[in-house]
Amino acid sequence: xxxxxxxxxALFYLAAILVGPLVVVFWRTFQHGVAPAWDALSxxxxxxxxxxxxxxxxxxxxxxxxxxxxxxxxxVRRDFPGKGLLNAFVxxxxxxxxxxxxxxxxxxxxxxxxxxxxxxxxxIRFLFALPSMVVATxxxxxPFVAREVVPTLxxxxxxxxxxxxxLGAGSWQTFWRITLPSIRLAVIxxxxxxxxxxxxxxxxxxxxxxxxxxxxETATLRVQEQYENFDLAGAYAxxxxxxxxxxxxxxxxxxxxxxxxVV
Amino acid sequence: MSIExxxxxxxxxxxxxxxxxxxxxxxxSLTALLGPSGSGxxxxxxxxxxxxTPDAGDVLISGELATAVKPQKRNVGFVFQHYAAFKHMTVxxxxxxxxxxxxxxxxxxxxxxxxxxxxxQLEAFxxxxxxxxxxxxxxxxxxxxxxxxxxEVLLLDEPFGALDARVRAELRDWLRRLHEExxxxxxxxxxxxxxxxDVASQIAVLNAxxxxxxxxxxxxxxxxxxxxxxxxxxxxxxxxxRWVRPHDLEIxxxxxxxxxxxxxxxxxxxxxxxxxxxxxxxxxxxxVQVTRDTLEELELERGQIVWxxxxxxxxxxxxxxxx
Amino acid sequence: MTEPQAVAALKLTIGASVVVALLNAVxxxxxxxxxxxxxxxGKAVVNAIIDLPFALPTIVAGLTLLALYGTRxxxxxxxxxxxxxxxxxxxFVTLPFVVRTVQPVLEELDAEMEAAAASLGASDFVIFRxxxxxxxxxxxxxxxxxxxxxxxxxFGSLVIVTGNLPFRTEVASVYVFGRIESGDSGGAAAxxxxxxxxxxxxxxxxxxxxxxxxxxxxA
Numbered sequence: 001x002x003x004x005x006x007x008x009x010a011l012f013y014l015a016a017i018l019v020g021p022l023v024v025v026f027w028r029t030f031q032h033g034v035a036p037a038w039d040a041l042s043x044x045x046x047x048x049x050x051x052x053x054x055x056x057x058x059x060x061x062x063x064x065x066x067x068x069x070x071x072x073x074x075x076v077r078r079d080f081p082g083k084g085l086l087n088a089f090v091x092x093x094x095x096x097x098x099x100x101x102x103x104x105x106x107x108x109x110x111x112x113x114x115x116x117x118x119x120x121x122x123x124i125r126f127l128f129a130l131p132s133m134v135v136a137t138x139x140x141x142x143p144f145v146a147r148e149v150v151p152t153l154x155x156x157x158x159x160x161x162x163x164x165x166x167l168g169a170g171s172w173q174t175f176w177r178i179t180l181p182s183i184r185l186a187v188i189x190x191x192x193x194x195x196x197x198x199x200x201x202x203x204x205x206x207x208x209x210x211x212x213x214x215x216x217e218t219a220t221l222r223v224q225e226q227y228e229n230f231d232l233a234g235a236y237a238x239x240x241x242x243x244x245x246x247x248x249x250x251x252x253x254x255x256x257x258x259x260x261x262v263v
Numbered sequence: 264m265s266i267e268x269x270x271x272x273x274x275x276x277x278x279x280x281x282x283x284x285x286x287x288x289x290x291x292s293l294t295a296l297l298g299p300s301g302s303g304x305x306x307x308x309x310x311x312x313x314x315x316t317p318d319a320g321d322v323l324i325s326g327e328l329a330t331a332v333k334p335q336k337r338n339v340g341f342v343f344q345h346y347a348a349f350k351h352m353t354v355x356x357x358x359x360x361x362x363x364x365x366x367x368x369x370x371x372x373x374x375x376x377x378x379x380x381x382x383x384q385l386e387a388f389x390x391x392x393x394x395x396x397x398x399x400x401x402x403x404x405x406x407x408x409x410x411x412x413x414x415e416v417l418l419l420d421e422p423f424g425a426l427d428a429r430v431r432a433e434l435r436d437w438l439r440r441l442h443e444e445x446x447x448x449x450x451x452x453x454x455x456x457x458x459x460x461d462v463a464s465q466i467a468v469l470n471a472x473x474x475x476x477x478x479x480x481x482x483x484x485x486x487x488x489x490x491x492x493x494x495x496x497x498x499x500x501x502x503x504x505r506w507v508r509p510h511d512l513e514i515x516x517x518x519x520x521x522x523x524x525x526x527x528x529x530x531x532x533x534x535x536x537x538x539x540x541x542x543x544x545x546x547x548x549x550x551v552q553v554t555r556d557t558l559e560e561l562e563l564e565r566g567q568i569v570w571x572x573x574x575x576x577x578x579x580x581x582x583x584x585x586x
Numbered sequence: 587m588t589e590p591q592a593v594a595a596l597k598l599t600i601g602a603s604v605v606v607a608l609l610n611a612v613x614x615x616x617x618x619x620x621x622x623x624x625x626x627x628g629k630a631v632v633n634a635i636i637d638l639p640f641a642l643p644t645i646v647a648g649l650t651l652l653a654l655y656g657t658r659x660x661x662x663x664x665x666x667x668x669x670x671x672x673x674x675x676x677x678f679v680t681l682p683f684v685v686r687t688v689q690p691v692l693e694e695l696d697a698e699m700e701a702a703a704a705s706l707g708a709s710d711f712v713i714f715r716x717x718x719x720x721x722x723x724x725x726x727x728x729x730x731x732x733x734x735x736x737x738x739x740x741f742g743s744l745v746i747v748t749g750n751l752p753f754r755t756e757v758a759s760v761y762v763f764g765r766i767e768s769g770d771s772g773g774a775a776a777x778x779x780x781x782x783x784x785x786x787x788x789x790x791x792x793x794x795x796x797x798x799x800x801x802x803x804x805a
Contacts, residue, residue, distance in 0.1 A: 095786075097778075099741050201643070239646040364703075
């Protein structure tokens with residue numbers, strides 16, 4: 001009896017907070033037919049927004065993957081002063097408000113910031129342009145690959161790598177042929193999480209981009225802009241696309257992690 | 264303090280764990296439930312404890328119907344194979360748990376815990392945590408914990424299964440002496456026939472969800488009622504359709520009525536006795552136990568062809584019950 | 587930093603975050619319990635849905651909540667532009683945290699400890715209070731700390747739903763954003779520092795909980 005009661009509480013909670021809203025968005029998007037939704041999605045600025053989002057993610061992704069793997073290797077395999085600090089630094093973006101991240105970039109690279117004058121004198125547009133948006137996105141999605149790879153690396157141990165070395169393999173060969181394949185799944189999972197985070201980033205990018213429509217407006221920024229301009233169809237349509245992307249991410253991760261979380 | 268199990272049935276999905284099982288356990292006795300894996304012995308024990316409910320049948324404790332009574336109220340002590348220690352509590356708190364739950368006064372709890380820790384020889388470990396104890400020590404703690412609330416019945420589920428051989432032997436002795444001192448009705452589950460024979464005064468042999476035989480160790484060894492029991496409890500030889508114990512076989516040099524021709528493959532001397540392994544004419548392996556004297560008298564050697572004759576045998580009819 | 591609007595924003599942020607963290611502690615634990623101990627058709631799907639707030643862009647989260655619980659709500663609940671909206675949005679984005687930290691702990695829990703406690707006479711409530719809870723508490727605490735960290739800095743999901751009314755539904759992160767847009771970097775930085783300190787403190791707390799959690803497993 002209590003079992004059913006607990007189950008009902010949990011399921012109702014999930015339905016009310018997670019499932020219900022999603023269903024309603026779906027409904028609202030197509031409430032007036034497919035045409036308005038399609039029009040909204042094919043608007044020039046909307047397409048540009050999607051392109052920009054994908055571009056930023058496409059740059060942030062490999063950077064974070066490489067960094068994450070390097071970071072994980074360093075933290076697990078080597079000992080050095082300040083290791084704890086590196087660990088904490090990697091975890092920081094998870095606990096930090098995205099607006100604070102954006103502000104930090106602003107203060108560092110803005111016209112009156114530390115590096116501001118240097119950048120201006122070299123004719124580099126950082127803020128209100130692509131570079132700052134990429135950097136912001138890189139920072140907020142930094143931890144994921146590292147956090148996935150670290151426990152896997154720890155568990156595997158370095159015996160295989162030692163064996164490879166005694167057999168004559170150089171550092172790069174060892175990494176490419178032994179280490180990388182063994183952390184493959186963790187890296188993939190980390191990449192998926194990084195991508196989801198990058199695609200969905202809002203706060204930090206909102207601060208540094210200036211939200212210039214058609215130029216520095218990402219998909220997420222566009223949702224907000226559409227809503228404020230009372231173009232609900234547009235806002236919902238873009239949201240639906242992003243939500244479907246999220247569901248795709250969920251599906252992929254569920255398929256990749258066979259027995260771990262499902263009892 | 265007696266236990267009565269009446270016609271209990273239990274099924275897990277498609278698997279019939281217990282099939283019409285009935286058993287009477289005398290108050291104050293030390294009984295073993297013996298059988299191979301999957302025979303249903305643990306299930307039966309858990310049903311007696313109330314940790315599982317039977318699909319049909321009844322359990323009576325001290326003459327009272329207990330089938331529907333929750334384990335909390337049955338006043339049985341249970342010891343688990345993997346100890347089930349409360350790892351976040353000290354040894355002392357573990358042992359005191361049953362008493363604290365019953366809201367006994369603090370002094371009473373303190374005294375009884377001290378007494379029990381002394382009984383299981385863990386007085387020095389009261390403030391340690393289970394993770395700091397060895398397997399044998401954890402199991403002794405589990406025993407003390409189960410005994411603390413003075414249960415009417417003590418149930419142990421393969422209590423020594425997770426321990427190494429030497430500790431197992433020590434704790435076996437230990438359990439027997441404990442029972443002599445405390446005299447609470449005790450039932451323990453094991454797949455180790457030597458353990459059952461050594462410790463228990465009464466053994467119930469289970470196989471595939473049914474009870475094959477209930478009796479004293481002597482009964483089971485000398486008068487097995489089924490083929491399964493004979494083969495499970497002690498070593499047997501199959502000669503034709505007869506079953507014979509190794510020490511009930513005689514070796515002779517000349518053919519005799521009812522004897523089987525066999526070649527000696529190996530002789531191991533084990534102190535006072537010797538173990539002679541032979542291969543019968545039909546290829547069946549035969550093992551005979553003889554005394555050292557007999558070995559010398561007959562001048563037995565490897566490679567010899569001799570005749571093996573049963574002095575005492577048993578034949579079981581088709582269904583596997585004694586004739 | 588002492589500007590009344592800023593103070594109001596901070597108060598709302600911290601207050602709402604604490605409420606949400608507590609709600610999560612209870613509801614998240616119940617959800618984790620159901621996922622680990624219960625069995626029903628579609629459980630795998632339910633388990634996967636839990637991660638939705640991780641995968642969904644925060645701005646979309648805000649919009650979806652508004653669709654269901656805002657003006658023109660199909661279920662007649664309208665909390666747009668209210669403080670309830672703040673709590674609701676934060677509940678959404680922090681939902682996975684406690685569930686995912688409690689789940690593995692529950693799975694590792696030796697179920698026989700509970701059977702042992704039952705055989706010793708403990709009622710179900712006592713079993714939960716004295717056996718289960720002490721062992722899952724570190725999981726709950728680290729989940730709560732993570733949820734707090736996320737809630738305190740949350741921005742995207744609140745921007746649409748709350749209307750960002752100063753002194754009423756404006757949270758700290760939105761206040762900072764407002765200051766930046768007005769060119770008041772100093773004012774923004776002041777409050778940002780407060781948020782930064784909170785984040786650090788919570789990170790430390792999570793580390794401490796992790797250390798404390800494994801103390802019974804270290805022989």
